[in-house]
Amino acid sequence: MAKTDIQRQLGQAFGNLTHPFRDEDGDKLREECGVFGAINAETAAAATALGLHALQHRGQEAVGITSFDGKDFISRRGLGHVAENFSSAEAIAELPGNMAAGHVRYSTTGGAGLRNVQPLYAELASGGFAIAHNGNISNAQALRKDLVGKGSIFQSTSDTEVIIHLVATSRYPTVADRLIDALRLVEGAYALVVMTPTGMIACRDPLGIRPLVMGKMGDSILFASESVAFDVVGAEMIREVEPGEMIQVDFDGEVKSLHPFGNQSPRPCIFEHVYFSRPDSFFAGQSVYGARKAIGEQLALESACDADLVVPVPDSGVPAAIGYAQQSGLPFELGIIRSHYVGRTFIQPSDSARHAGVKRKHNANRELVAGKKIVLIDDSIVRGTTSMKIVEMMREAGAAEVHFRVASPPTAHSCFYGVDTPERSKLLAARMDLEPMREFIKADSLAFISIDGLYRAVGSSSGRNSACPQFCDACFTGDYPTPLTDNARKDDKSDELPFDPPAKDTNVADPKAA
Structure with missing residues (x-):
């Protein structure tokens, strides 16, 4: 898709946008998050912004996009909707490069605030590492406690940052192997889009609880939480990322698929069919x-x-x-x-x-x-x-x-x-x-x-x-379908984390008080 086409669609999508998405009153299950990634795209950040617009229903608290221009990683993050942060040509121009990843968020772990807005970015020994995560790690607190005890210093209260520290401390030689090593320690659900200096990695948890799909737009490869994001940017859906699959895409366009976590019976979230996904998406075929x-x-x-x-x-x-x-x-x-x-x-x-x-x-x-x-x-x-x-x-x-x-x-x-x-x-x-x-x-x-x-x-x-x-x-x-380590240990005072997680919003109508 030509640059002018992307920019025109951004203008059409965001021009008069106020709040067209679900604004619930606390009596609905709140959406998880949405991720989008593009590599080898001429206007990667613009495509990512447009894709996130299609995924806005999955997270309306905050949005972020990180791009890579071949040398540097550049991030722009903000609270609110996609339109409030990425509707202008100036905002997109601040994110050059042919690779970008983005995230819309409703906080499920951690709390509100810019430090928890994804993609999260870190400089590792191997270079820059940016990650966008949809899901929740059910042993994140236990892993975090162990990492902090070994000297790790966390910058956010998001469970996603645990993955970054596990990758940083892995002793395997390549980033992909380090990510595999890290994810072997993780319980729960994740759909990841990761950017490194050598390309993009997309990965789905072994049970496929959280959705992730793969698409193509010209010579570019795209990943998104829902197929509707591809419709909006003018891309073709290739297939779902399989449960437990890791897909690597480099800047030469080579696509490599790995299944490093063995074969398990998939358990995708049935509530995607009931409520979470947009009705114009495809999920689980x-x-x-x-x-x-x-x-x-x-x-x-x-x-x-x-x-x-x-x-x-x-x-x-x-x-x-x-x-x-x-x-x-x-x-x-x-x-x-x-x-x-x-x-x-x-x-x-x-x-x-x-x-x-x-x-x-x-x-x-x-x-x-x-x-x-x-x-x-x-x-x-x-x-x-x-x-x-x-x-x-x-x-x-x-x-x-x-x-x-x-x-x-x-x-x-x-x-x-x-x-x-x-x-x-x-x-x-x-x-x-x-x-x-x-x-x-x-x-x-x-x-x-x-x-x-x-x-x-x-x-x-x-x-x-x-x-x-x-x-x-x-x-x-x-x-x-997975262990719930943190939930099982939450009443054990000796297992308290060395930080005070922000309290969740309790200003919600309660049936007992109705």
């Missing part, structure tokens, strides 16, 4: 939009309802609601209209302000729902507070009955693989059975898709095989 429609169809088969209308909770409930309506034969209607120009409501200081924020963001289509029996379709219930307010909104608009259907099983367990979930005690499904949950959200009926039904909807004809699940579904089942 399937159209995300098609999978979400199929989930809605399966939900209708399992939990039919005597109703007049199927109404999605926008925007994430729309594809499943279409599937539910088509399977059930009920009309699909936009009974809730959402404003895309309302900021985050979870930062409001009081329950009344948060409630007003929800009403500003969602408004009932009164003429449509008054006197009708409504089936509301949403992707998940986390704390339950937003679900309760949506049901209340429908009743205030005159709905005769409000039935709630959920396009995922009950979220009863926390995620330790790169998704910022509330602690388990604040998950509604961890505290209540189905009937108390229904009473809490004040619906006439409540039903979730079954775990077997979810598996069937995304392509497993026999449902979930408990002996060998095809996906990571720990947030529903509690079946974690």
Whole structure:
């Protein structure tokens, strides 16, 4: 793609952008992060900025891009959206070179602030080393404690920096071998894009929990968290990076694939199908939009309802609601209209302000729902507070009955693989059975898709095989596919880290206080 084409698309994408992406109120599972990399691209930083724009839904707290001009690594990082930091030609001009990597972030470990914004960069004995990471290392605190004890000095509170120190202290001769050596010590989930003076390395954890795809644009090779990023920059998707695969690309265009971590049964995150990925992406060989429609169809088969209308909770409930309506034969209607120009409501200081924020963001289509029996379709219930307010909104608009259907099983367990979930005690499904949950959200009926039904909807004809699940579904089942070293040791005071991690934002509505 010519430089002028990239710059024109950047202008089109960012020209009038305010906040078009999901601005949740703390009652959704927050996206992990998104990564993008380009090598042998004439305008690598511009392509990276455009790719990150397509991945903005995966992280809206901060963004960073690092480029390499053949001699030096140059980084630009900032808090906020991609458009707020990389919309101008001047910003892109500060990042010369034909290799670049970028990252959009919502903090899952560490805290907010520029020191944790990726890509992280370090000068190693072998030269510059920049890394962008989507995922979460579940033994990062244990590794960090050991490294600090041996003299390592950390500059951030991000778990990603542990990988840098492990690479720096490895005694293997090449950077690729050092990275392999480092990742053998790591537990959890990661999709990595790494830049070195000799080229780019992309790597996915052995279970493939976090997504990573590979594409091509002319002579350049690209990597991204989702295929939609390739659509936006005008690239062709080649394939998914395989679980446990490490791909090396040099400046001569040579591509080398390694599988250094053995063969394990993949366990990609099933919530990518439910919520995280954009519906116009492909994940685990399937159209995300098609999978979400199929989930809605399966939900209708399992939990039919005597109703007049199927109404999605926008925007994430729309594809499943279409599937539910088509399977059930009920009309699909936009009974809730959402404003895309309302900021985050979870930062409001009081329950009344948060409630007003929800009403500003969602408004009932009164003429449509008054006197009708409504089936509301949403992707998940986390704390339950937003679900309760949506049901209340429908009743205030005159709905005769409000039935709630959920396009995922009950979220009863926390995620330790790169998704910022509330602690388990604040998950509604961890505290209540189905009937108390229904009473809490004040619906006439409540039903979730079954775990077997979810598996069937995304392509497993026999449902979930408990002996060998095809996906990571720990947030529903509690079946974690890797050790959780840090979680197991968190109550051991002797294992405390020699630093005080920032407290997480607690200014979120709690079901107990509702």
